[in-house]
Amino acid sequence: MKINIRVNGKMISDDVACDMLLLDFLRYHGFYSVKRGCETSNCGLCTVWLDNKPILSCSMLCAKCDGHEITTLEGLKKDAEAFAYFMANEGAEQCGFCSPGLIMNVLAMEKELQHPTEEMIKNYLAGNLCRCTGYMGQLRAITKYLNRHQGGKNEADQ
Amino acid sequence: MLRIQQYQKVKSLAEAYELLQKNKNNQIIAGMLWLKMEDRTIPVGIDLSDLDLDKIIEDEKSFVIGANVTLRQLEVHQKLNLWTHDVMKDAIKDIVGVQFRNLATIGGSVFSRFGFSDILCALMCLKCEIVLYHGGKMDIVDFVNSDFQRDIITHIIIYKDHDKRCFICHRNSATDISALNLSVWQRGDEYLITVGARPQKAKQYSITGNNNEEIANKLKAQVECSGNMRASKEYREALSYGLCLKALNKIGEQ
Amino acid sequence: MKQINKPTVKKDAYALLSGQPVFTEDLALKDCLVIKILRSPHAYAKILNIDTTIAMRIPGVEAIFTYKDVPSSRFTLAGQTYPEPSPYDRKILDQIVRYVGDEVALVVACNEETALKAMKLIKVEYEVYEPLLDFRKAIDNKIIVHNEDDYKLLCEIGNERLRNICSHDVTIYNDVDEIMRTCDIVLTRTYHTKANAQAMMETMRSFAYIDTYGRLSCVSSTQVPFHIRRILSNALEIPKSKIRVIKPRIGGGFGAKQTGCCEIFAAFVTWKLKKPSKIIYSREETFTASNSRHEMQMQVTIGASKDGIIQAIDLYTLSNTGAYGEHGSTTVGLSGHKSLPLYNHIKAARFSCDVVYTNTMTAGAYRGYGATQGQFAVESIVNELADELGIDPCELRFKNMVKENETMPMYYNEFLNSCALDRCLAKAMEMIDYKNKPLRVDLGDKVRGLGVAISMQGSGIANVDIAAVEIKLQDDGFYTLAIGATDMGTGCDTVLAQMAAECLECDVDQIVTQGVDTDFSPYDTGSYASATTYVTGMSVVKACNLLKHQIIDEASVLLNVEPEHISFDGKMIIAIEDDKAISLQEFANRCFAGGKGKVLIASASHVSPTSPPPFMAGIAEVDVDKLTGKISVNDYVAVVDCGTVINTNLARIQTEGGIAQGIGMALFEDISYTPKGMMRNNSFMQYKIPTRLDVGSIRVAFESSYEDNGPFGAKSIGEVVINTPSPAIASAVAHATGTYIRTLPITPQKVLLQKDED
Known part of the structure; x- marks a missing residue:
């Protein structure tokens, strides 16, 4: 079937199988940041935004996305870089395989939650599994990132 | 592997219903989170996205929830949760993750009637009706106990009242499937206690008693559980007591 | 020092954090052949007939390979230095299948969909045997997992395969029985640790192609590229000079990728067809058909004087290597040699072990590599001893722990150059305010408990690495x-x-x-x-x-x-x-x-002629819900002596990550099988690894010793960090509830019902 999906602001028109998953469609079109980590919608590695909301691209048909807007990490260069700075400075990316999905969800959280507490952060990101870090370094990076404009200086700009 | 041969974004419920009757393998595609793990071929996948079923509409007496409303929408709906003592939020917040809950729909969750469903268990402590396109309105308890229909859930109606209620569950790890879930609806002297993930589907028990301890003990004596990988029969029975007591204590604070 | 002991940002950080295509699958040729594997539904069976004719007729199917098509040599997938102490007990495809998931046929097609379609059309006739599933019944069972004649051993490992014994060993230091008789108190307990999945986020995957010079190139997500070269040479029966192995970025390994896995399939297909091919394991395949931690049952006897001086320890470990012997003989060794030296002042020790074959998935390497299992047993019995004697568990450890400048009889007689274990424990106590906290506090709805454990590992394999x-x-x-x-x-x-x-x-x-x-x-x-x-x-x-x-x-x-x-x-x-x-x-x-x-x-x-141990002390504070048995790790403090810390950020993350994995092992990770030998936990839905809501707060500090044999005084850190959570949490739960859970994981069910599984 013919579909039109706007990915990172660019229209992609394609003829796809009815059961093609968004994840496979995105990887096919070169958005390699999107990873598959499971088949049971549990790991969060494939997180992208559908109309600005974080979803699992492994569980979404691209047929259903026809006419909608998808955002991947490749499309969030500036915001992602700002957060990446804090992740890198904690060494919290480790193997990096879960990083793109995590970053997509952190940036979605930033838009959705006002001044989230540590508990709120953990709850929002509970669907992003990581086996390397024990999550503590990620939490330090996220907290520092969210507080970056406080205290009058922006570490990222230094 | 799930195969879908044809994909139809329908223009009306009538069209969807017709497609559904045409071939017993045709299927409404909701959040697809469970469906995608199945190994089967669907001749026509029916998408209800264009039917405006993704809204929660509040009126004086009720909340009318479209079948395509996501679990996340329900989780963060302040008025709904205010009216229902956070029952929906409590039943939803531990399900996998935000991304999952942005996909999973209330219609899909209710229609599949999974034994472990936190959603069904929660809805059963509310005055709640399921609206089927062909079958019309049905009380949630009757719906849970009914056989699968070749019908379409269009809406779920939650009625407003001032009763006390609570949902609670036990998970062996944070986002695991519930080892047992339980909801309590205090209706006068009667406690309607629903136990789900037994692991069979949710069942409602009507219990009266003089104190929380007595009620919890009565529930434990009646509840029918069995064992699986997540919990033994004995542990589920013990949990029914423990969760019931916690729920009653919470209701006492409402 | 300008560069050492600094939080240097990882060189690949920004590539990883911007999602660059640097992993195996990202690099595979877009249109290469796809391999899917038909796997055995039986735990033990002989293939009588495979009919691939109908499957071959599906357009797009390139080839289907069965046991009839592969070389006859047996080899091991263990990534170990030659000559490997793991038996050569497997083939690329074998006529005998030994666990549910064992490979039956390789389906090669133009894409995944076609391969899966064809796979359904392969007809296999099996002669199904009764499987051997309980490793405690393996020795001398009438079911023999490896009765093939071409089974090969390169090293003496005490193997008696017709008794299902992959390996056997005994190490004796003085007369344990005699010393036990002189002890005021002697405890004997049995502990049981389960198979755990390494569960790295990137599943197993490889691709292969023939290069400009007609050689076989295999790109793989592996920890051991040079060993893979040998494994491919053994499996394909081609010289190593014809093989090149490339390792791009790896999405985690934790030991899983120290064992070869899908490389042999991609390499075989490409070598045979002279066309590029790739194989990407699903999460289910990675759970059910790669490798896991060895399940072990350990019987420990400990003898001590009434003032808490440990006199002797006797440990027997039974380890399940599953269907094949990868890492069997070596992991089990660590269960004794890296647990008993913690109490180096003992007058006598005995460590004996058997590793057995069963019809379950092959075990392999997983962070901790046997030490984790052995330390659960030894640290647990030391905690039980402390409670029996009414001595504080930390105090008991100060009385008995290994110290710098000692020779360690149970650690291959190595001399301990560097050790800050005493400082680690003291610091951990300080961090959690141990002195001002009782071991048990009743909080009303919950009970709070404290538990401690110490740990050691090695730094490389002496004289081998x-x-x-x-x-x-x-x-x-x-x-x-x-x-x-x-x-x-x-x-x-x-x-x-x-x-x-x-x-x-x-x-x-x-x-x-x-x-x-x-x-x-x-x-x-x-x-x-x-x-x-x-x-x-x-x-x-x-x-x-x-x-x-x-x-x-x-x-x-x-x-x-x-x-x-x-x-x-x-x-x-x-x-x-x-x-x-x-x-x-x-x-x-x-x-x-x-x-x-x-x-x-x-x-x-x-x-290195030695393998200097890093050390660690961990203290867990857990809350147990009185009505549900739910266990929450409220606080976990850990102090590590890894010698000089080279990268302060990465060492911290290693420690936090290891502890989180250890918490998963302690509380819910448990590979189990149906009575027919099917693995129940074949997905992240059924095998739960900790989420960020499960780990509580993990706090880490370092107390460095200086290791003369290491670069800038450094020792290792990667593995020691996973060992303390299981025994520390078990003890904390015991203090909170009065119930010792000796079979992992420590589930709410076991705690609430006060019933251990064994």
Whole structure:
């Protein structure tokens, strides 16, 4: 079937199988940041935004996305870089395989939650599994990132 | 592997219903989170996205929830949760993750009637009706106990009242499937206690008693559980007591 | 030191964090053939007939391979130094299938969909045997898992395969029975640790192609590229010279990728068809058909005087290696040799072990490698001893723990150069305010408990692990560092560059670390056994020092001065007496300019005669819900002695990550099977690893000793960090509830019903 999906602001028109998953469609079109980590919608590695909301691209048909807007990490260069700075400075990316999905969800959280507490952060990101870090370094990076404009200086700009 | 041969974004419920009757393998595609793990071929996948079923509409007496409303929408709906003592939020917040809950729909969750469903268990402590396109309105308890229909859930109606209620569950790890879930609806002297993930589907028990301890003990004596990988029969029975007591204590604070 | 003990950002951080295509699947050729595997539905069966005719008719199917098509040699997938102590007990495809998931046929097609379609059309007729599933009944069972005649052993490991014994060993230090008789108190307990999945986020995957020179190239997510080269050579029966293995970024390994997995399939298909092919394991395949931690049952007897001096420990470990023997004989050794030395003052010890075959998935390497299991047993019985004697568990440890400058009879008689374990425990106590906290506090709805454990591991395998590096001075004066050690996300590319930068007095950015390619990288046994920082690190130091000498020697030629006059500070090469100086940049460019110039390359390799143990102390504070038995790790403090910390951020993350994995092992990770031998936990839905809501707060600190044999005083860190959570949490739960759970995981069910499984 013919579909039109706007990915990172660019229209992609394609003829796809009815059961093609968004994840496979995105990887096919070169958005390699999107990873598959499971088949049971549990790991969060494939997180992208559908109309600005974080979803699992492994569980979404691209047929259903026809006419909608998808955002991947490749499309969030500036915001992602700002957060990446804090992740890198904690060494919290480790193997990096879960990083793109995590970053997509952190940036979605930033838009959705006002001044989230540590508990709120953990709850929002509970669907992003990581086996390397024990999550503590990620939490330090996220907290520092969210507080970056406080205290009058922006570490990222230094 | 799930195969879908044809994909139809329908223009009306009538069209969807017709497609559904045409071939017993045709299927409404909701959040697809469970469906995608199945190994089967669907001749026509029916998408209800264009039917405006993704809204929660509040009126004086009720909340009318479209079948395509996501679990996340329900989780963060302040008025709904205010009216229902956070029952929906409590039943939803531990399900996998935000991304999952942005996909999973209330219609899909209710229609599949999974034994472990936190959603069904929660809805059963509310005055709640399921609206089927062909079958019309049905009380949630009757719906849970009914056989699968070749019908379409269009809406779920939650009625407003001032009763006390609570949902609670036990998970062996944070986002695991519930080892047992339980909801309590205090209706006068009667406690309607629903136990789900037994692991069979949710069942409602009507219990009266003089104190929380007595009620919890009565529930434990009646509840029918069995064992699986997540919990033994004995542990589920013990949990029914423990969760019931916690729920009653919470209701006492409402 | 300018580069050591610094929070240097990982060299690959920004590539990873911006989602660059640097992993195996990202790099595979887009249109290459796809391999899918038909797997056995039976735990033990013989293939009587395979009919692939109908499947072959599906358009797009390129080939279907069965046991009839593969070479006959048996080999092991264990990534170990030759001669491997793991039996050569498997083939690429075998007529006998030994667990549910064992490979039956390779379906090769133009895409995944076609391969799966064809797979359904293959007809297999099995003669189904009764499987052997309970490892406690394996020895001398009438069911024999390996009765083939071409089974091969390269090393003496006490193997008796017809009794299902993969390996057997006994180590004795003095007369345990005699010392036990003199003890005031003797406890005997049985502990049981389960198989756990390493569960790295990137599943198993490889692709292969034939290169310009007709050689087989295999790109794989592996921790052991050089061992993979040998495994492929053994499996395909082709010389190693025809094989090249490339390791791109790895999405986590934790030991899982120390065992070969799908490389043999991609390599076989490509070699046979002379076409590129790829194989990407699903999460389900990774759970059910790769490898896991060895399940172990340990019986421990401990004897002590009534004032708490431990006199003797007797440990027997029974380990389940599953259907094949990968890492069987070696993991079990650590269950004793890395647990008993913690109590080095004992007068006698005995460690005996059996490793048995069963019809369950093969076990392999997983962080901790047997030490984790053994320390659960030994640390648990020490905790039980403390409670029996009414002595505080930390105090009991101070009375008995191993100290610096001791010889360790149960650790291959190695001399302990460096040890800050006492400081680690004291610091951990301070961090959690141990002195002011009772072991049990009733909080109303919940009970709070404290529990402690100590741990050790090794740093590389003494006299076995070998690492070579090569460092080159490049034009403009930067360096390329070629290593054979595999960064699997842990950051060794950066850590080794920090060491090189420290030696060469430059910035880390000036050192370019190269990924592993067996054609171009110097030999390294690989990243396992906590070897990289310690063993490969030493070769980096050696090679850099050699290069420095070369720079000075070459500068003396170019500047025409005596080498003794030259000093090199990383930037400038100066001969003060001769009033001559040249910048490194200019010097490097002159080296490359021909004429008098000389290209400077230094290489070195290193083998360590010892394996200095890192140490750690962990204290868990857990809350147990009185009504549900739910266990929450409220606070976990850990203090590590890994010698000098090279990268402060990465060492911390390693520790936090190891503890989180340990918490998963302690509380809910449990591979189990149906009565027919099907693995129940084949997905992240059924095998729960900790989420960020499950780990509570993990707090980490370091107390460094200085290891003379390590680079800049460093020892290892990768594995020791996973060991303390299970025994510490078990003890905390016991203090809170009065119930000792001796079979992992410590589930709410076991706690609430006060019923251990065994």
